[in-house]
Amino acid sequence: MAKHILIVDDSKTVRNLVAFIMKKEGFKVTSAEDGLDGLEKLYSASEVDLIVSDVNMPRMDGLTFIKTVREQDAYKDIPIVVLSTEGQDK
Incomplete structure (x- = not known):
């Protein structure tokens, strides 16, 4: 089973680029647009193996x-x- 990565970044371009690279390497990817969205996605995921997060984002x-x-x-x-x-x- 593929490892699951949660990408949290307010830049759609960065999210898409990181997701593209990770998917190409065989990872399952979930993307979130800020910290609050990231928490929601984390809580609803069955398992997350790695989180990649930006620092400066709106809301959280x-x-x-x-x-x-x-x-x-x-x-x-x-x-x-x-x-x-x-x-x-x-």
């Missing part, structure tokens, strides 16, 4: 999303990768 940002996931015993051990397309000027 990535840090709050990650904190909420980590506070719940059922989800606290899911690996989380933080992915951001935001740059910083030097």
